[in-house]
Amino acid sequence: MSNDFFLLESPRWRDYELLDSGDGLKLERFGPYTFARPESQAMWSRALPRKDWDAAHADFHPTNEESGGHWIPKKKFPERWQMSYGNLKFWAMTTPGRHLGVFPEVAAHWDWMADLVRAADRPVNALNLFGYTGLATLALAAAGAKVTHVDASKKSVTWARENQSLSGLEASPIRWIVDDALKFVQREARRGVKYDGIVLDPPKFGRGPKGEVWEVYKSLPDLFAACRAVLSERPLFIVTTVYAVRASAVHVGQALEETMRGFKGETERGELATREKSARRLLSQAVFARWRVK
Numbered sequence: 001m002s003n004d005f006f007l008l009e010s011p012r013w014r015d016y017e018l019l020d021s022g023d024g025l026k027l028e029r030f031g032p033y034t035f036a037r038p039e040s041q042a043m044w045s046r047a048l049p050r051k052d053w054d055a056a057h058a059d060f061h062p063t064n065e066e067s068g069g070h071w072i073p074k075k076k077f078p079e080r081w082q083m084s085y086g087n088l089k090f091w092a093m094t095t096p097g098r099h100l101g102v103f104p105e106v107a108a109h110w111d112w113m114a115d116l117v118r119a120a121d122r123p124v125n126a127l128n129l130f131g132y133t134g135l136a137t138l139a140l141a142a143a144g145a146k147v148t149h150v151d152a153s154k155k156s157v158t159w160a161r162e163n164q165s166l167s168g169l170e171a172s173p174i175r176w177i178v179d180d181a182l183k184f185v186q187r188e189a190r191r192g193v194k195y196d197g198i199v200l201d202p203p204k205f206g207r208g209p210k211g212e213v214w215e216v217y218k219s220l221p222d223l224f225a226a227c228r229a230v231l232s233e234r235p236l237f238i239v240t241t242v243y244a245v246r247a248s249a250v251h252v253g254q255a256l257e258e259t260m261r262g263f264k265g266e267t268e269r270g271e272l273a274t275r276e277k278s279a280r281r282l283l284s285q286a287v288f289a290r291w292r293v294k
């Protein structure tokens with residue numbers, strides 16, 4: 001692998017903006033509403049005046065447990081509201097895990113995968129693991145891929161299906177599966193099912209529907225091995241994004257490169273970042289590695 005390291009931004013957003021960051025916090029706009037959330041890596045000072053932060057519709061107050069905490073509403077806003085990214089439409093809402101139904105910085109990958117699917121001169125069978133509210137699934141489906149979406153949470157899958165309807169993609173061939181990601185891929189391998197493209201967006205810790213434990217450092221090697229076993233003879237892409245862990249993109253990239261050994265393609269690795277509106281500083285949100293056919 002070369003020493004190139006990519007800093008990817010997602011500049012096509014209209015409904016999302018990182019307004020400001022600093023003092024361990026970030027201020028973001030999701031459609032017409034603004035929210036303040038913790039961002040431990042924002043180790044600089046806020047650029048916007050206090051009144052702009054005070055005007056947020058809600059602040060997230062964390063507790064000491066992993067991703068624990070709650071939202072404190074400060075102004076009225078609906079329980080859920082519509083947002084869009086290009087032709088994709090989806091519901092946003094505040095959730096106890098501090099997220100709002102979208103990881104906006106991942107949009108760079110949606111565009112990259114969609115371009116690869118559109119440019120392919122053949123049907124593409126794609127797999128989205130840890131699919132959350134389905135935006136990667138919908139980006140792939142809108143580009144013409146057949147998609148299998150897997151998530152351990154029934155609630156997330158229901159939300160993703162609502163996003164499918166909202167985006168007018170009801171007729172797209174999407175299989176919605178509530179299952180443990182690793183178990184599912186291992187089962188697909190035994191059945192001989194093959195995929196041309198795979199997206200993996202694993203959390204640091206997670207649980208399958210039957211209590212299966214996901215721990216990124218321990219489980220990712222097995223998941224990569226299982227993914228290798230379900231790749232078609234001519235895979236198009238595989239992309240993984242890792243959040244909130246002390247993982248270097250170099251390491252994730254090396255693991256992915258090893259997974260793809262023998263296929264002719266190229267691996268890129270780096271960080272997904274968002275540029276704030278206030279002082280144009282970059283906030284890196286996750287590390288990623290991705291492989292594409294050459």
Ligand SMILES: C[S@@+](CC[C@H](N)C(=O)[O-])C[C@H]1O[C@@H](n2cnc3c(N)ncnc32)[C@H](O)[C@@H]1O
Pocket residue numbers: 129130131132133150151152153156179180181182201202203204205206207208209212213214241242243244
């Ligand atoms: C989008 S991913 C990770 C998001 C972000 N990268 C983070 O760290 O918060 C989170 C999704 O993975 C799902 N998940 C967690 N453990 C899982 C498992 N073992 N199998 C399948 N899905 C799982 C969750 O239900 C959730 O929708």
